[in-house]
Amino acid sequence: MNEFDRVQALTYDENDDLKDFRQRFYLPDSNLVYLDGNSLGLMPAKTPLHLQHVLEYEWGQRQIRSWNEGWYNRPSEIASKIAHLIGAQEDEVVVADGTSVNLFKLAWAALRYRAEKKTIVSDELNFPSDIYIFQGLQDAFGGQHNLRLAKSADGITVSMEELERCMGSDCALLSLSHVLFKSAFMYDMKAVTRLAHQKGAMVLWDLSHATGAVSVDLNACQADLAVGCTYKYLNGGPGAPAFLYVRKDLQEKLFSPVQGWFGQHKPFDFSLQYDAAPGIKRFMAGTPPVLSLSALDTSLDILGEAGMDRIREKSLRQTRYLIELFEKYLKNLGFELGSPDQDRFRGSHVAMRHPEAYRICQALIDPAVGTKTVIPDFRDPDVIRIGIAPLYNTFEEILDSVVQMELIVANQLYEKFPVQRNAVT
Amino acid sequence: MNEFDRVQALTYDENDDLKDFRQRFYLPDSNLVYLDGNSLGLMPAKTPLHLQHVLEYEWGQRQIRSWNEGWYNRPSEIASKIAHLIGAQEDEVVVADGTSVNLFKLAWAALRYRAEKKTIVSDELNFPSDIYIFQGLQDAFGGQHNLRLAKSADGITVSMEELERCMGSDCALLSLSHVLFKSAFMYDMKAVTRLAHQKGAMVLWDLSHATGAVSVDLNACQADLAVGCTYKYLNGGPGAPAFLYVRKDLQEKLFSPVQGWFGQHKPFDFSLQYDAAPGIKRFMAGTPPVLSLSALDTSLDILGEAGMDRIREKSLRQTRYLIELFEKYLKNLGFELGSPDQDRFRGSHVAMRHPEAYRICQALIDPAVGTKTVIPDFRDPDVIRIGIAPLYNTFEEILDSVVQMELIVANQLYEKFPVQRNAVT
Numbered sequence: 001m002n003e004f005d006r007v008q009a010l011t012y013d014e015n016d017d018l019k020d021f022r023q024r025f026y027l028p029d030s031n032l033v034y035l036d037g038n039s040l041g042l043m044p045a046k047t048p049l050h051l052q053h054v055l056e057y058e059w060g061q062r063q064i065r066s067w068n069e070g071w072y073n074r075p076s077e078i079a080s081k082i083a084h085l086i087g088a089q090e091d092e093v094v095v096a097d098g099t100s101v102n103l104f105k106l107a108w109a110a111l112r113y114r115a116e117k118k119t120i121v122s123d124e125l126n127f128p129s130d131i132y133i134f135q136g137l138q139d140a141f142g143g144q145h146n147l148r149l150a151k152s153a154d155g156i157t158v159s160m161e162e163l164e165r166c167m168g169s170d171c172a173l174l175s176l177s178h179v180l181f182k183s184a185f186m187y188d189m190k191a192v193t194r195l196a197h198q199k200g201a202m203v204l205w206d207l208s209h210a211t212g213a214v215s216v217d218l219n220a221c222q223a224d225l226a227v228g229c230t231y232k233y234l235n236g237g238p239g240a241p242a243f244l245y246v247r248k249d250l251q252e253k254l255f256s257p258v259q260g261w262f263g264q265h266k267p268f269d270f271s272l273q274y275d276a277a278p279g280i281k282r283f284m285a286g287t288p289p290v291l292s293l294s295a296l297d298t299s300l301d302i303l304g305e306a307g308m309d310r311i312r313e314k315s316l317r318q319t320r321y322l323i324e325l326f327e328k329y330l331k332n333l334g335f336e337l338g339s340p341d342q343d344r345f346r347g348s349h350v351a352m353r354h355p356e357a358y359r360i361c362q363a364l365i366d367p368a369v370g371t372k373t374v375i376p377d378f379r380d381p382d383v384i385r386i387g388i389a390p391l392y393n394t395f396e397e398i399l400d401s402v403v404q405m406e407l408i409v410a411n412q413l414y415e416k417f418p419v420q421r422n423a424v425t
Numbered sequence: 426m427n428e429f430d431r432v433q434a435l436t437y438d439e440n441d442d443l444k445d446f447r448q449r450f451y452l453p454d455s456n457l458v459y460l461d462g463n464s465l466g467l468m469p470a471k472t473p474l475h476l477q478h479v480l481e482y483e484w485g486q487r488q489i490r491s492w493n494e495g496w497y498n499r500p501s502e503i504a505s506k507i508a509h510l511i512g513a514q515e516d517e518v519v520v521a522d523g524t525s526v527n528l529f530k531l532a533w534a535a536l537r538y539r540a541e542k543k544t545i546v547s548d549e550l551n552f553p554s555d556i557y558i559f560q561g562l563q564d565a566f567g568g569q570h571n572l573r574l575a576k577s578a579d580g581i582t583v584s585m586e587e588l589e590r591c592m593g594s595d596c597a598l599l600s601l602s603h604v605l606f607k608s609a610f611m612y613d614m615k616a617v618t619r620l621a622h623q624k625g626a627m628v629l630w631d632l633s634h635a636t637g638a639v640s641v642d643l644n645a646c647q648a649d650l651a652v653g654c655t656y657k658y659l660n661g662g663p664g665a666p667a668f669l670y671v672r673k674d675l676q677e678k679l680f681s682p683v684q685g686w687f688g689q690h691k692p693f694d695f696s697l698q699y700d701a702a703p704g705i706k707r708f709m710a711g712t713p714p715v716l717s718l719s720a721l722d723t724s725l726d727i728l729g730e731a732g733m734d735r736i737r738e739k740s741l742r743q744t745r746y747l748i749e750l751f752e753k754y755l756k757n758l759g760f761e762l763g764s765p766d767q768d769r770f771r772g773s774h775v776a777m778r779h780p781e782a783y784r785i786c787q788a789l790i791d792p793a794v795g796t797k798t799v800i801p802d803f804r805d806p807d808v809i810r811i812g813i814a815p816l817y818n819t820f821e822e823i824l825d826s827v828v829q830m831e832l833i834v835a836n837q838l839y840e841k842f843p844v845q846r847n848a849v850t
Contacts, residue, residue: 026485040489048480051716055473059662060451064465064800065790071663098711100685101526108565124697129686129711132699136684140533140565149697231712237484238496238715259561260525261554270805272549272574274557286523286554287656290663291476291716365490375489380695 005325005399012321012395018314024302025235025392031367033374033397033404037389038209038349041235044298054294075262075288079280081300082234082243085308086207086226087217092245095230095293096284099208099242101258102227103133103175105283106244109254110173110202110225111141117172117200123150123158127181130206134175145172156183156351157340164195171201178216179209179347182379184319184339186214186347190221197222208232212303213348213389215312218245225250233348233389235299240292244283251279260285306391314390315348321395322350322386325402333409338383349387352405357382359414364404369413374401430750430824437746437820443739446816449727450660456792458799458822458829462814463634463774466660469723479719500687500713504705506725507659507668510733511632511651512642517670520655520718521709524633524667526683527652528558528600530708531669534679535598535627535650536566542597542625548575548583552606555631559600570597581608581776582765589620596626603641604634604772607804609744609764611639611772615646622647633657636668637728638773638814640737643670650675658773658814660724665717669708676704685710731816739815740773746820747775747811750827758834763808774812777830782807784839789829794838799826 013019026043034042058066080090096102111120120134131149138145150166152158167174174196179186189205196203204225210216212233218226226245230236246254255276261267262284265275276282303311323341330352331337338351354360361384364374376386386401408414438444451468459467483491505515521527536545545559556574563570575591577583592599599621604611614630621628629650635641637658643651651670655661671679680701686692687709690700701707728736748766755777756762763776779785786809789799801811811826833839 026481028486034488036489040484040492042488043480043485048477048485051476051480052473055468055476055662056451059465060468060473061453063459063467064461064802066663067465097522097526098685098714100711101522101683104683104710128695128697129684129689129692131697132684132686132689135699136682139680140682142567229712237480238491239712239718240716241714242711255564257561257565258526258529259554259557260523261557264554264557267554268805270553272553272556274560285529286525286667287654287664289523289666289714289717291665291720292714293664295716377489380693 009395009399016314018306018310018390021302021306021391022394031372033372033400035386035388035393035397035401036375036377037393038213038232038385038387039377040231040238041233041299041389042392043237044235044302047237047295047298050298051291051295054291071290074290074293075284078293078296078300079243081304082211085216085303086211086245087219088245089219089248091280092248093243094280094284095241095243096288097242099206099227099229100129100133102242102244103130103206104136105256105258106204106225106227106246107133107137107173107175108140108257110204111137111145113254114172114202117170118144119146119148119168119170119172121148121150121163121166121171121174121201123152123176125152125158125180125182125185126177127206127208130175130177156338157185157345160191160195163192167196167199167201169200171199173204174201175204175206177206177209179214181209182338182383182385183351184209184347184349186210186345189216189223193221193223209347212311213315215308223247230296234296234303236296237292240296241289246280246283251282256283256285258285262286262288302391311390315388316343318388318390318393318395318398319346319348319350322388322398322402325399326352329402329406333406348390349385352384352386353382354384354409355382356414357384359417359419360384360405360408362417363408363414370404370407372400372404374404376401434820434824441739443731443735443815446727446731447819450817456797458797458825460811460813460818460822460826461800461802462818463638463657463810463812464802465656465663466658466724466814467817468662469660469727472662472720472723475723476716476720479716496715499715499718500709503718503721503725504668506729507636510641510728511636511670512644513670514644514673516705517673518668519705519709520666520668521713522667524631524652524654525554525558527667527669528555528631529561530681530683531629531650531652531671532558532562532598532600533565533682535629536562536570538679539597539627542595543569544571544573544593544595544597546573546575546588546591546596546599546626548577548601550577550583550605550607550610551602552631552633555600555602581763582610582770585616585620588617592621592624592626594625596624598629599626600629600631602631602634604639606634607763607808607810608776609634609772609774611635611770614641614648618646618648634772637736638740640733648672655721659721659728661721662717665721666714671705671708676707681708681710683710687711687713727816736815740813741768743813743815743818743820743823744771744773744775747813747823747827750824751777754827754831758831773815774810777809777811778807779809779834780807781839782809784842784844785809785830785833787842788833788839795829795832797825797829799829801826
């Protein structure tokens with residue numbers, strides 16, 4: 001590492017046209033290098049004040065009256081803002097429940113609609129809980145469905161050929177994560193969706209690692225269904241509610257298995273017969289979580305102002321920069337790149353593999369090691385994920401993280417950390 | 426109405442041993458009489474400060490590290506506090522998702538477990554969205570199940586005889602609201618559960634209108650399953666997460682159809698095969714909503730300190746008092762009592778029926794009518810619900826609400842309000 005690197009990083013930051021957005025987030029400590037925005041995004045600086053208003057005025061002073069004064073429409077308002085980030089129309093998205101529940105509802109709806117076909121296809125690099133949902137659905141539909149997982153030849157990517165091989169004419173549903181949680185491999189959404197449609201299957205995209213990080217254009221890709229979480233690059237806070245998307249022309253053909261209060265056509269008629277709401281609202285279940293919904297508001301305005309094109313453009317410059325530093329300073333220390341190096345196949349995080357990944361992460365997080373506290377996350381068995389959130393991460397932070405990793409690995413500073421793992425990292 | 430009534434109400438309040446709890450809640454306006462705690466409980470005064478800590482310290486300063494520093498265990502901690510209020514063991518309750526989703530999960534699990542039986546029994550006075558969930562399950566199980574709704578002879582209660590008539594030997598599941606949302610009729614949980622077990626059915630109780638308002642002892646009643654919401658008498662805030670209960674000996678026999686991340690045995694092993702967590706955690710789905718969970722904490726401590734026995738005892742004194750005033754001042758104005766007058770069959774709200782109920786509600790809510798703003802809620806077609814939350818409602822407020830109703834109806838002050846209805850009231 002040399003002085004030139006530092007000057008270069010600072011120059012990149014100086015010339016970054018998104019640089020002012022960093023100040024919109026709560027940055028507690030100048031020694032902290034937070035590179036885990038793909039797990040939990042930083043808190044927007046205005047969120048506490050905004051929630052204080054929701055608590056003290058809306059709940060405290062207006063109580064139940066706030067339902068008519070704003071809460072009832074809030075899920076749609078928040079959903080509209082998300083729609084703009086993912087290339088959907090405003091009435092194609094709702095915010096409701098969690099990602100797993102939404103995945104369950106939409107996958108169920110698709111399997112029901114394509115009842116004559118009995119295969120679900122996903123891939124072996126998908127987030128495990130997506131697979132769990134499909135396994136639960138196999139059971140829920142009486143064991144009639146096959147679940148076929150496309151294989152990865154390199155542990156990083158899944159090829160179109162392999163997807164095609166898995167998708168016979170019996171495929172009802174193809175469900176994939178747009179950006180894979182571990183390697184950051186990004187599928188070509190348009191090509192994959194076209195393939196699925198050629199095979200007569202519906203496609204359900206999990207956008208959890210994509211929304212707010214890469215350009216997503218669901219309408220242009222003619223995607224059928226999608227779900228996503230809001231606490232990663234959307235900075236909605238821990239356990240913030242998820243969203244789901246159903247393409248307009250499919251909405252009246254599909255039904256949610258969870259027929260709740262907010263999915264009913266006219267809930268305040270108190271009819272004893274369920275009548276699915278027209279349009280996207282039928283995919284809501286119960287009362288929406290107003291506090292968490294409101295926390296999302298602040299952050300979505302920031303994303304809307306920055307614009308996904310600029311965010312993606314900076315994200316690619318940053319991940320490329322990280323990979324350059326990786327090649328120069330880390331590759332010779334036993335690291336291997338665990339992400340695609342081609343821009344068009346990479347999301348906004350970079351995976352680095354090392355046999356001592358777990359202990360290196362512990363050393364990075366420890367404020368007593370080196371000059372910076374670096375927060376990446378660890379993924380079993382040997383992956384360090386460096387998540388880059390272009391709205392608040394700087395090039396200098398990326399440099400700092402590589403400096404720390406080099407320091408820790410070159411001097412084996414990780415050796416004093418235990419190999420035993422915590423429940424969550 | 427006379428001076429004696431006022432003195433009597435004030436004396437009741439003076440002698441109330443729960444009177445100091447009122448100060449634990451945010452009371453914005455001395456002219457406001459809030460009698461809708463059965464829809465949305467008032468905000469505990471400490472909630473904003475508590476959430477500020479969760480936001481600024483836990484999310485803002487500790488970010489992802491807070492998962493290991495408290496968030497991961499928070500759902501269990503909150504669930505334990507709820508367990509103490511409903512006569513359950515700490516490891517029989519989890520906080521997760523919304524009431525509809527939880528009802529779906531547990532009813533599905535019961536129907537799956539009792540696969541040889543094909544009837545679901547509920548009643549026609551149950552909250553409509555509970556019925557919608559059952560209708561969705563009929564569909565999800567391929568239309569094999571009958572849904573039978575016990576009838577009410579008086580629109581207020583459902584008799585044991587009628588329940589027994591509906592429950593043939595084919596009944597897999599009996600699911601009822603412990604306290605009915607409109608009339609406040611309260612089932613004898615022990616007797617009904619015994620009846621269901623005699624018939625070979627499982628019982629699933631919806632405790633939404635019961636928890637925090639009446640004494641519930643799930644274990645003593647040998648109840649199988651229960652769900653409930655937390656934004657009514659538990660004061661968790663708008664759309665706060667729901668809870669569910671599964672009796673200990675049933676936990677390993679039942680499965681959730683929504684197999685998510687937090688229901689997996691060892692989620693951080695990232696195995697591709699779902700393996701249900703032992704015990705109650707298997708009924709969780711995705712990442713819990715930390716902000717809303719944390720808001721619940723403040724309120725549950727207040728309830729725990731007051732104790733359900735004292736709360737129930739005061740609730741009965743207050744609903745009795747309201748019914749006495751009703752008999753004296755409102756009955757002759759075209760009102761009819763829509764709730765049971767026997768204490769043991771009544772929850773913590775009182776329904777009053779009037780042909781002009783909707784407009785009377787509008788007049789009660791309008792600060793320009795009379796001296797108090799009274800907030801009850803309206804339920805189609807002719808019910809005014811007066812919800813009494815013993816922790817913050819006073820006897821004087823009950824008197825004030827009757828004074829206002831008498832004023833409005835005796836002078837037909839409701840006539841200037843429109844008959845057209847808002848979406849939510």
